[in-house]
Amino acid sequence: MIRSAILGLALAAAAAAMATARDTPAPSDAVIQGDSMPRTLSAFGFFADAAEQLPSERVMPYRLNTPLYSDGADKLRFAYVPFGQQAKARGEGLLDLPVGSALIKTFAFTENGERRLIETRVLLHRADGWIALPYLWNAEQTEATLAIAGARVPVVTPAGESIEYRVPNKNQCKECHGLEGKVVPIGPKARNLSRGWLDDFASAGLIDKAPEVAALVPLWEERAKAPVDAVARGYLDVNCAHCHRPGATASNSGLDLRWEQTDPKALGIMKRPVAAGRGAGDLLFGVVPGHPEQSILTYRMGSLEGGVAMPELGKSTIDKEGLGAVERWIRGL
Amino acid sequence: MTCLAALALSAAASPLYAATHEVAAGDGAQTRLQEALILAEPGDEIVLGAGRFALDDGLSLDVDRVTVRGSGMDTTVLDFTAQKGAGEGLLVTSDGVTLRDFAIENPKGDGIKSKGADDIVYHRVRVTWTGGPLSTNGAYGIYPVECTNVLIDGVQVSGASDAGIYVGQSRRITVRNSLAEANVAGIEIENSRDALVEANLVTRNTGGILVFDLPSLPVMGGGNVLVRDNLVVDNDTPNFAPPGNIVAGVRRGTGVMVMANDAVTVEHNTITGNPTSGIMVVAYPLAFEDARYNPYPRKVAIGPNRASGNGTQPQIGGGEQLVAMFGGALPAVMWDGLGEGAITVDPALAGWTLALTKQGQGPDDARPAPARFAAYADAVDRATAGAPAELDARLK
Numbered sequence: 001m002i003r004s005a006i007l008g009l010a011l012a013a014a015a016a017a018m019a020t021a022r023d024t025p026a027p028s029d030a031v032i033q034g035d036s037m038p039r040t041l042s043a044f045g046f047f048a049d050a051a052e053q054l055p056s057e058r059v060m061p062y063r064l065n066t067p068l069y070s071d072g073a074d075k076l077r078f079a080y081v082p083f084g085q086q087a088k089a090r091g092e093g094l095l096d097l098p099v100g101s102a103l104i105k106t107f108a109f110t111e112n113g114e115r116r117l118i119e120t121r122v123l124l125h126r127a128d129g130w131i132a133l134p135y136l137w138n139a140e141q142t143e144a145t146l147a148i149a150g151a152r153v154p155v156v157t158p159a160g161e162s163i164e165y166r167v168p169n170k171n172q173c174k175e176c177h178g179l180e181g182k183v184v185p186i187g188p189k190a191r192n193l194s195r196g197w198l199d200d201f202a203s204a205g206l207i208d209k210a211p212e213v214a215a216l217v218p219l220w221e222e223r224a225k226a227p228v229d230a231v232a233r234g235y236l237d238v239n240c241a242h243c244h245r246p247g248a249t250a251s252n253s254g255l256d257l258r259w260e261q262t263d264p265k266a267l268g269i270m271k272r273p274v275a276a277g278r279g280a281g282d283l284l285f286g287v288v289p290g291h292p293e294q295s296i297l298t299y300r301m302g303s304l305e306g307g308v309a310m311p312e313l314g315k316s317t318i319d320k321e322g323l324g325a326v327e328r329w330i331r332g333l
Numbered sequence: 334m335t336c337l338a339a340l341a342l343s344a345a346a347s348p349l350y351a352a353t354h355e356v357a358a359g360d361g362a363q364t365r366l367q368e369a370l371i372l373a374e375p376g377d378e379i380v381l382g383a384g385r386f387a388l389d390d391g392l393s394l395d396v397d398r399v400t401v402r403g404s405g406m407d408t409t410v411l412d413f414t415a416q417k418g419a420g421e422g423l424l425v426t427s428d429g430v431t432l433r434d435f436a437i438e439n440p441k442g443d444g445i446k447s448k449g450a451d452d453i454v455y456h457r458v459r460v461t462w463t464g465g466p467l468s469t470n471g472a473y474g475i476y477p478v479e480c481t482n483v484l485i486d487g488v489q490v491s492g493a494s495d496a497g498i499y500v501g502q503s504r505r506i507t508v509r510n511s512l513a514e515a516n517v518a519g520i521e522i523e524n525s526r527d528a529l530v531e532a533n534l535v536t537r538n539t540g541g542i543l544v545f546d547l548p549s550l551p552v553m554g555g556g557n558v559l560v561r562d563n564l565v566v567d568n569d570t571p572n573f574a575p576p577g578n579i580v581a582g583v584r585r586g587t588g589v590m591v592m593a594n595d596a597v598t599v600e601h602n603t604i605t606g607n608p609t610s611g612i613m614v615v616a617y618p619l620a621f622e623d624a625r626y627n628p629y630p631r632k633v634a635i636g637p638n639r640a641s642g643n644g645t646q647p648q649i650g651g652g653e654q655l656v657a658m659f660g661g662a663l664p665a666v667m668w669d670g671l672g673e674g675a676i677t678v679d680p681a682l683a684g685w686t687l688a689l690t691k692q693g694q695g696p697d698d699a700r701p702a703p704a705r706f707a708a709y710a711d712a713v714d715r716a717t718a719g720a721p722a723e724l725d726a727r728l729k
Binding site for chain 1: 363364365367368370371372389390391393394395416417418419420424426440441442443448449468469470471472473476478479494495499501502547549550551552574575576578579619622623
């Protein structure tokens with residue numbers, strides 16, 4: 001995690017340096033805003049050097065304070081706002097990115113000391129809404145190709161587990177990114193971005209102002225020093241709340257794990273399951289205060305079995321650190 | 334190949350005519366079928382060939398007015414035995430979808446889930462866990478949730494570790510001509526309104542037909558449900574649900590069970606051989622904090638039904654003595670005694686009551702006694718119970 005933070009900083013510096021260079025490639029607004037699904041990632045022009053993940057002009061690297069767990073993959077995130085446009089601050093939540101914007105996220109694993117890019121997901125804000133597309137990297141690491149049906153890729157995780165990493169299909173993108181029937185970004189919420197980055201984004205003129213945030217989601221690598229409840233609630237917000245909230249994929253569960261939710265029942269505390277099926281195991285409540293071992297929430301986080309495992313998508317290994325954070329929170333309730 | 338061609342074209346182009354996309358079983362079925370589901374345009378039909386489609390991940394459909402049609406529910410089989418991920422075999426999130434003439438076997442989670450998918454038709458679709466009733470089977474076979482206008486006709490589900498056909502938080506629903514066998518619950522209508530459950534065969538489940546309303550859900554206030562002309566026979570499979578589920582509390586041999594609902598009519602069913610009870614009308618028994626929730630049954634009307642041979646081996650405390658007290662079998666209708674105006678019954682049906690006095694009491698507080706109920710008074714608005722007639726056109 002620290003490594004990726006440093007990497008993020010290095011990329012920021014590289015992007016800033018390149019922004020001043022005249023021959024820096026720029027993304028193609030026509031492709032981003034058009035109505036096609038390009039076959040290759042390079043068609044967008046998001047990268048000056050895609051294999052190195054060096055971004056083009058105006059493509060800003062960012063990181064999240066607490067990231068979503070993806071089998072331990074390194075994730076390289078970039079935001080693009082087209083020339084002449086500006087994002088708007090919208091409180092502590094998602095940045096309001098204008099039409100023509102793009103969010104780009106590359107998933108990579110380090111194997112035998114070398115970084116291997118697996119997939120790059122792009123979210124494009126077009127006139128009729130956001131569209132999510134997955135691109136799968138070739139073995140030569142020279143190009144990524146549209147894989148709307150997704151794929152499975154054998155990888156070894158940083159924890160040393162050999163897995164078939166799942167690249168989601170285009171519909172599965174919507175399972176996490178769907179809200180009220182539309183596709184929306186889920187990562188770049190003001191509360192989950194650093195104040196420094198928000199200030200930089202504002203000084204670059206890419207957002208109207210740096211959003212005010214009362215309580216930032218803690219930095220994941222500093223979780224040992226942060227309050228237990230903030231760490232766990234931040235984790236649940238980032239990893240679960242895109243589905244477990246009103247209007248989203250798991251709304252029918254009645255579980256609402258958003259950072260801003262304060263109703264104990266909505267958070268699963270002494271809440272009975274609805275349609276958990278055998279996902280409930282032998283347990284009666286979502287969260288039993290003091291007892292993570294009696295809580296469905298941790299039972300499902302700790303499972304890899306289809307029909308039991310949560311989240312349902314994007315997980316082939318258990319996030320032991322995340323699970324530990326949620327267990328500590330439940331133990332202290 | 335048609336998929337690849339379509340890819341190169343504009344994604345937003347609207348075709349002049351609905352197209353048919355044929356997908357055959359065989360190598361790469363997962364990718365080819367999922368691509369077809371993604372690239373379909375509204376109005377298109379995806380035709381699945383005969384044979385066994387070996388699938389290792391969930392499928393999903395998010396395009397309006399698409400028909401997915403197989404060659405028959407015994408000949409086109411989507412086999413999820415090797416499924417690695419996803420919470421269901423097929424997930425539908427778009428409106429106006431028709432699913433027909435294919436089978437799903439051994440999904441790891443639910444069989445077919447349709448969420449927020451209005452105007453959906455399930456016709457001659459089969460969902461089977463081939464190992465029989467096992468707690469390791471997935472939860473729901475056919476699972477529409479948060480849908481308006483649902484027609485389920487001629488489906489077959491067996492082995493679900495929760496409910497075979499489970500309609501949740503939905504409205505305007507018809508479930509008919511279907512077979513639910515060897516599930517924990519055969520057919521369950523939960524937190525839903527305006528439902529018609531008719532002409533189904535519901536057998537060898539733990540409980541046959543369940544009409545429930547539960548607290549603390551986004552959509553509550555279930556009611557206006559008509560249950561008629563069903564065969565609810567020999568539901569005698571021991572409960573194999575994981576203990577945390579609400580249906581884990583369903584007693585083996587429950588025929589029709591109505592819990593905490595408003596306006597339910599149960600009529601002209603054949604209800605036989607259900608060892609705990611033919612028909613059961615009860616309040617929600619657990620503690621709850623939801624101020625919006627009414628835990629009592631209201632206006633449950635038990636009309637003429639052919640009920641016999643039920644209540645012979647009830648899973649109720651003191652069951653044997655009760656059976657002896659009632660002369661070898663419990664009366665057809667059981668009420669827990671809770672709720673004002675809870676129940677009216679056709680005078681030809683005998684009944685008994687647990688005579689509980691407040692919500693949350695357990696069987697230890699029961700004072701079992703024969704009951705006399707107010708005479709049957711139909712409770713359902715028949716004009717609004719069931720899916721709109723337009724959906725029938727898609728059965729042709």
